[in-house]
Amino acid sequence: MPEPQPAADRTYRDAIAELEVLLRRLETEQVDVDDLTASAERAAELIRFCKQRLRSAEASLDRVFDALDEEDEGTEE
Numbered sequence: 001m002p003e004p005q006p007a008a009d010r011t012y013r014d015a016i017a018e019l020e021v022l023l024r025r026l027e028t029e030q031v032d033v034d035d036l037t038a039s040a041e042r043a044a045e046l047i048r049f050c051k052q053r054l055r056s057a058e059a060s061l062d063r064v065f066d067a068l069d070e071e072d073e074g075t076e077e
Contacts, residue, residue, distance in 0.1 A: 012053045015046045022046075 022039050025031065031039065 010049060012050060015049050015053075019043060019046050019050075 022043050026036070026039060
């Protein structure tokens with residue numbers, strides 16, 4: 001399994017890739033309870049990170065589109 005990256009260096013793509021590795025490992029290997037618990041906790045952390053990144057991207061896009069709408073409204077007068 002890849003070494004977890006510090007949160008400051010992690011990208012959405014890296015988090016998704018690590019989630020895919022965790023999932024493949026769970027699907028193809030016999031995993032003991034301790035590893036299962038650690039994997040589930042890591043997956044939850046990565047999912048929270050991805051959700052935060054998606055929310056942030058959505059908010060940024062909303063601001064961009066709002067600015068474009070304001071520019072369009074200004075040219076229609």
